[in-house]
Amino acid sequence: MIEVQQLHKRYADDAVLTDINLRIDSTGVVAIIGPNGAGKSTLLTIMSRLQQPSHGRVRLDGEDIHQMPTRQLAQRLAILRQENHFVSRLTVRELVSFGRYPHSQGKLRQRDWQSIEQALSFLDLLPLQHRYLDQLSGGQRQRAYVAMVLCQETDYVLLDEPLNNLDIHHAVSMMKLIRRAADELKRTIIIVIHDINFAAAYADQIIALKDGQIACQGTPTEIMRTSVLSPIFNLPITIAPYEKHPLAVFYR
């Protein structure tokens, strides 16, 4: 369980996050949605200790993550930010094996190789495992990075806009993978996502942020309502029923 308590973040005089209080239970997919500048990515980076809060706490199963030794946290929580990594000439397999670093400190044992093998096959990367990252398409590279954080075998996996730069085909397969990782590998996956329909179709919980504050939190059926979504995005949004999931329509 991750608890965020009275969290504030300010840059100089700008309040990016104001009094965030959250509880995220383990297992399942949690989507954080909201307009640009709502503070979604900032919240994710603070929840993963990449940034310090100005005030407040994030607790992982009761422990303050900003006080915890970073290596210990790396065995329980993984974070992948949007792709702006230094594109190095590592092979996919070499990159994925870095996911074992929190456990092995560089000395890979039998157990680590098994995890690497599993992560590669889970993300369908076995055919690409000996290719260099700079020879891959954006979608393939994104999958390789996701394989690295899954290989870390943490209870919590935080992904910042995992669909960024992916076409609809790759976006759908990425979301299916995230769903499978939650269901089959029993991970709790928290994603920041722009597309509210993807959030509604794949997440168990949705957290909506607006202007640095929590606008609402609930299941997709609770959030996918005109009265909830329209004020958040400042846009008339109609909800149309579609198969099992409500669909937001807002294009015209």
Add this chain to the structure above:
Amino acid sequence: MTRSRRLAYAALALLLPLLVLLSLAAGGQWLNPLGYWQHDASAQQVLLISRLPRTLSLLIAGAAMSIAGVLMQLLTQNRYVEPATAGTIASASLGLLLTALFWPSSPLLLKMLIASLFALLGSALFIAIIQRLKLLSPLLVPVIGLMLSAVIGALTTFIAVRFELLQALNAWLNGDFSSVLQGRYELLWLTAAIALVIFVVAERFAVAGMGYDVATNLGLNYHATQTLGLALVSVTTAVVVVVVGALPFLGLIVPNLISLAYGDQLRANLPLIALTGAALTMACDILGRVLIAPFEIPVGTLLGVIGALLFLWVLRQTREVAR
């Protein structure tokens, strides 16, 4: 080890001994190093006091500066950064000059320590600048480093001119092994020890090379690792500048050549980077000894020319790979 890496090791295993023999032999007086016992006492002295130390220091300094280059590239997440394009060499020279000015009789070890401290401050300043600027193009990063080096270099030259130390300064600014003698190069072994330390903790630097976010996610204390790396690069650079003078481009070309051929797996690459750097430096130095004999072209000058050409080629290749 992949097959192609084995090929590179085989080539170096042939080339390096050949270069070592040539380096022992070449000079104002050509001597056959294998016939050491047949030489008269004075020739034996030349071999023992001058040629052997020179050859050893070429090996060590070439390897150390190449490894310093790859480390600098990991710490800045930029392929085009090395001690010459990060203000490290310029700061070390400034430190040396100030020591020569205020404490001319200080022992070599102390000179080296002060130069290391300056090198560390200069490269830390460089890293602080590039982190604040958030440059869009990776090619701009070394440009900033060159500008910083130019500013520090201008200050250094100004002081040197005012206090008539220009000649001493030029000796540090351009690598030259002709004055290496027994008793005057042993400090270089420190850089060999540092290279060994880097090899032992290579995995940490490889993780740091993926940037703050990824490294922190993997449980690495990024800033501590960065500071350790900068300190190792600074001491290496300072020692090399004190003993033989600056060796430009080595840290840039050698790691990029190896990366192009074998990728970026750090631990597997480090021995190759060290050996290739040693071979290249030694080849340039031998060339410098024979081209205009009985005079010598300083190795720093030749590395500058050959390095620039090689680097242009590497840039072209990298572009093609990236496409």
